Amino acid sequence: MSDKLNDLLSFIEMYCGGVCREVLNMLMKTSKEFLDEEIASELGVNVNEVRRALYDLQTLGIVSYRRERDEKDGKFIYYWYANTEHLNQLLLQRKKLVLKKLEERLRLEEENSFYRCPNDGMRLTFDEALENDFRCPKCNSLLEFYDNSWVKEKLKILISSLREEVVNEEKTITS
Numbered sequence: 325m326s327d328k329l330n331d332l333l334s335f336i337e338m339y340c341g342g343v344c345r346e347v348l349n350m351l352m353k354t355s356k357e358f359l360d361e362e363i364a365s366e367l368g369v370n371v372n373e374v375r376r377a378l379y380d381l382q383t384l385g386i387v388s389y390r391r392e393r394d395e396k397d398g399k400f401i402y403y404w405y406a407n408t409e410h411l412n413q414l415l416l417q418r419k420k421l422v423l424k425k426l427e428e429r430l431r432l433e434e435e436n437s438f439y440r441c442p443n444d445g446m447r448l449t450f451d452e453a454l455e456n457d458f459r460c461p462k463c464n465s466l467l468e469f470y471d472n473s474w475v476k477e478k479l480k481i482l483i484s485s486l487r488e489e490v491v492n493e494e495k496t497i498t499s
């Protein structure tokens with residue numbers, strides 16, 4: 325769970341910044357609801373930045389709010405909370421995407437043979453090497469055949485463990 329949480333938080337940080345990450349982290353620790361001012365004072369962050377982060381997170385569907393009318397002045401009060409179910413779905417989508425990329429990568433490794441520059445490590449497919457007369461495009465050294473068996477092995481291990489995760493999570497989310 326904590327690995328999964330870290331994955332998610334770094335994804336969010338990449339997507340909408342550090343304040344989003346902090347806000348989400350705080351909301352996810354508990355099932356309580358918070359006012360934007362409460363989040364701001366807890367995190368020591370400007371309330372406008374917190375609001376912006378909350379709206380970004382809401383756009384992504386990972387936080388929601390419940391609103392109530394203030395009896396005194398008739399204004400709406402917003403209570404924010406993490407939308408955990410949607411979070412899990414979002415993570416699962418992302419894992420599927422990574423899985424697809426790894427599978428494409430494996431296909432590329434399986435369908436090609438590779439050549440490598442002994443000087444700087446640049447790697448080319450057979451076709452690319454042929455185009456360059458088997459010389460490195462950077463430094464002109466003669467390319468050497470590159471055995472990519474270990475790359476394929478590594479990719480296969482990654483793919484099978486990720487595929488297992490995806491299958492398991494699909495079960496828990498849909499049940």
Ligand SMILES: [Zn+2]
Nearest residue numbers: 441444460463
């Ligand atoms: Zn080179």
